[in-house]
Amino acid sequence: MATGRTHRPATRSRGIPEATVARLPLYLRALTALSERSVPTVSSEELAAAAGVNSAKLRKDFSYLGSYGTRGVGYDVEYLVYQISRELGLTQDWPVVIVGIGNLGAALANYGGFASRGFRVAALIDADPAMAGKPVAGLPVRHTDELESIITDNGVSIGVIATPAGAAQQVCDRLVAAGVTSILNFAPTVLSVPEGVDVRKVDLSIELQILAFHEQRKAGEETTQPAATPSRPGAHARAAAGAGSRKGPDGDVPAVMPA
């Protein structure tokens, strides 16, 4: 979902490639589900399927962590959860601020998944004076006048932008000037940031547009199919039902969705 734009080399200083880093949260999500079911060990094949990743890639990824599993037993689930959490920096608390507390910002503030993963929402910030002091998800909305002091007082390094696109760059500049070095941007605009600042962008409408492209292609395939193709029984029905897309380990994924 997220497309990253960072100013970092393809390999992090500790030797873990960016592509591996991007897959670690997928492994962690699958491992956390296993841990919650008290599953003690997991094979690379099972974990790869649960994470939606190729098992050879998984073994290679884990070799960067120094984790090789035990032949015939697999990987220790709890230890891997710890190892990956540590690698991702999740064994420490990360205060985050959300800027722009409209429909999306309020929904994000109410999402329990941040806190359970170690991301504490330190403050909710909005430019609308009428919103200042109003409680959202148990926190009073703070006015943007306070942005810099909030960042400094809470040691915030991660900022979430959920403002209209026209305000996003200015908000980004203020966050960065105040000391934020990682930004999760929901506004539909490309942000310019200085060296050393990481930006991840989330845009659900882009995902929908990609799905629309594949839907259109499936519909096109159906209309160009010969009237009867005995060698592929059911192909028309599958295309019409949208079940003709090839299924990856993620479940239903567009046929040429990037890994």
Ligand SMILES: NC(=O)c1ccc[n+]([C@@H]2O[C@H](COP(=O)([O-])OP(=O)(O)OC[C@H]3O[C@@H](n4cnc5c(N)ncnc54)[C@H](O)[C@@H]3O)[C@@H](O)[C@H]2O)c1
């Ligand atoms: N990435 C996605 O998938 C996705 C999905 C939905 C919405 N969006 C985007 O998220 C943004 C917010 O959408 P919404 O529906 O919540 O809009 P909204 O109008 O409900 O909320 C925007 C909020 O930002 C505040 N704001 C405006 N300028 C500001 C500034 N300079 N500093 C701080 N706060 C400011 C407004 O007062 C308002 O409360 C939009 O850019 C929208 O396009 C993205």
